[in-house]
Amino acid sequence: MALFYVNGEVNRQNVRYWSQNNPHWVDHSKQQGVQKIMVWCGLWKARVLGPFFFDEHVTGETYLGMFRDQVMPKLERLGEGLPEWFQQDGAPAHFATVVKDWLNENFPNWIGRRGHVEWSSRSPDLSPLTSFSG
Template identity: 45%
Template sequence: MSEGHTQHPEKVNVWAGIVGDRVIGPIFFQENLTGARYLEFLQKDLVPNLAILFPCPIEADVPNRNIWFQQDGAPSHFARPVREYLNDVYPGRWIGRRGPYEWPPRSPDSTPLDFFLWGYLKSKVFKTKPANIEDLKEGMRQECRLISDEVIRNVQNEFQLRLGYCQLVNGHFEYLLTKDY
């Protein structure tokens, strides 16, 4: 984005996910993402759409039982109502701050969004220097649509390798990696 002088700089919060071989999003939030806004997004948008994209057999007693949900430690993700909702929808199958599987604070950038998606989008979108927030959003949407299945498969394989490296060296390992996508 070409930045001009303003008293109040524009900003936008972005959510995205990688599920299987596809990128979900980006989803934009104009206002700060509070726990209440995030919970509403999960309840009304994300979880119902994931159930449609990845249906369980009708006889399944737990909806979404074939999905594991992972999130980072953002304050909105840590809100008690959010954690309670995730416990109901993904019982024992979500990873995050104070979840059934704790994602450690200050952990290495081993998630696909951290080590791949955000940097990839930035490198692609900012080549054209978006003139405003709407151009930035449209550039992100377009670049997400252009990510190939092969790239996502490579990212998923890299994620598994990163988890293995992390276990092997018991912590930081990124200096061991030289991967291009």
């Protein structure tokens, strides 16, 4: 998931820079009350699933609702079976109890915070999302 500000302000939490030198960035203060939207996309084989949008604060329940009611039907329509592995990052909504319980029931192997395979949300190891170069 990534957060975007409607006014064009850049959310630096969406981007990670790996460098041996400190770039000495200046942190500009954020405006209060700026309209924003949360966006989720997934990768499945040669496809991008989504984007799916959240106008509200993302909780475990809203994230699970999106995944169960939108992502899973999309995967079923593709007719290629369910992923053998599912990986997500460590966003708080992703490891809510209702989400973990649902993933445990529906995916034999899932990678993420408190998943079948523990994966640090800020791991410098290669992940599907960092393996693509633009």
